Amino acid sequence: MPIDQSNMLGVLDDFPKQCKDALSLPKGITVKGEVTSIVVCGMGGSAIGGDLLKLYLSSSKIPVFVSRDYKVPEFVDEYTLVFTVSYSGNTEETLSSFHDAKKKNAKIIALTTGGELSKLAGKIIKVPAGLQPRAAIGYLFFPMVGVLYNSNMVDIKNDDLNEMLTLLNDKENLKTQAQELAKKIQGKTPIIYSSELLKPVAYRWQTQINENAKYPAFHSAFPEMNHNEINSVSAMDRNRFTAILLKDPNDHPRIKKRMEICKQVMERKIDVNEVEVKGSSLLARMFSTIYLGDYTSYYLAMRERVDPTPVQVIEWLKKQL
């Protein structure tokens, strides 16, 4: 019996195609009227797309909030574009947030494969079903960008998309690197560090390790960790913890320097695995690094001999609720 019974590897291998297909899903869907802010409501795999939208729009004038709760922020009104994202369409927190956003007269667009959400929402982007939500990150991110593009709120450069796809399609290299990382992680608790900008990517690494490998992991960001967490390294040891440092060539020069110095501090106590973020466009940097993390979590699952696809604890928990 193979460990990867539901073929997570095959799903991962299809990821570049998923990203490419996902952009055309919101065909013809636009937002009308003034938008002063964007709120993305979702949980887990469906919320990370919101974090990534916030990151993608970090150089735009429009504020983006991600809401992982039973209601939307109090400031939401008719000028707020609210994406309610639930892969299953039945996530109770997201359904509850949908009703709250509706009461506040927000402009709502739902991203879902179906479920209750598809019955409630007026504007829906239907995404292909049959995946684990976390494996559908392309479907749960690019359609939001597509809506904003359709509404002239954001530009998407073909060059950026092509650069991203080229990096994603370099799978053999990614897999080799992922296998090496998985080997270094096993037996220790990894802490994934990035710049504040790429924090959603570091969080994605954590949650993929949690869900695919059923394995503890944590994440944190520079420069903030320099002001507190770095003090805790003295009580760590290399048999228990290991650091993964996501180094982005576009990081602020002072962040690069901070990472360099912290690496020295950390290496006295724990191993530091450096990952060079690849690509020049933000889109390429985000998704090539996410993809490496996804493969790393997959190979860690193989080493731990756990099937990456089922998340039995989450399913059990839903039933208890």
Added chain:
Amino acid sequence: MPIDQSNMLGVLDDFPKQCKDALSLPKGITVKGEVTSIVVCGMGGSAIGGDLLKLYLSSSKIPVFVSRDYKVPEFVDEYTLVFTVSYSGNTEETLSSFHDAKKKNAKIIALTTGGELSKLAGKIIKVPAGLQPRAAIGYLFFPMVGVLYNSNMVDIKNDDLNEMLTLLNDKENLKTQAQELAKKIQGKTPIIYSSELLKPVAYRWQTQINENAKYPAFHSAFPEMNHNEINSVSAMDRNRFTAILLKDPNDHPRIKKRMEICKQVMERKIDVNEVEVKGSSLLARMFSTIYLGDYTSYYLAMRERVDPTPVQVIEWLKKQL
């Protein structure tokens, strides 16, 4: 030679008075003109005040962002109130953000003891010097609320303040509870869980343990952790990790139920230490729980035989930069 050479315990014991005094610091300081959003720039101990402001204003219509980076978000403009918070006044990230906010014509108010920031900023709230920034959380939070109160942007109820001070002054009970918690944490890595609303409080527990006890700790929130992290518990063991569950009577009923069920899941693998959040007003709940975490980190430092006050790694790092 005592371990607590700089008397962190005395500083902690004075915390209720600090909170009381802090509200009157921005006497006469107001914001003029329309404010559509608030951004708090700061790092470490100076940034947590921003997280707490966001939490405190969670039921108001005004969006609050906390920025822990070298620049402010792109949307900042003349309608944004930017608090630049740096206890020393020399935090390089905050100074850099100050210049960025100025370029964007934001309404800036600085909170600082002095330093470079006090020379640059037009509107300054001077806070008493001589503390570790993390021990000055009262001085770094309440003056922002005071400015908003002076500007008729927020109401502060005397009853809430009094409830908070009553709980903070119940020090003997807090200390007993903190000593017990410190004992249960020692030798393990604590993960502090709260509702999404109280996440800044859980983060404060983490960073106080990191800085005062020089000890690893992590934090996370419900319901989000139900969608990913809970899967990693199966690979944890009670000799390595321990959970601290901050249970707020005001939590959403579904969050309460989620915590109850997750406790059962976690207890198979790790100990779960439940902390009942006290108080009915948000202010009382926030600060009484923070205070318990502060004392816990102090007693953990005593058990670990490290002086809670100096943070040598941070100081060394600043010199290397």
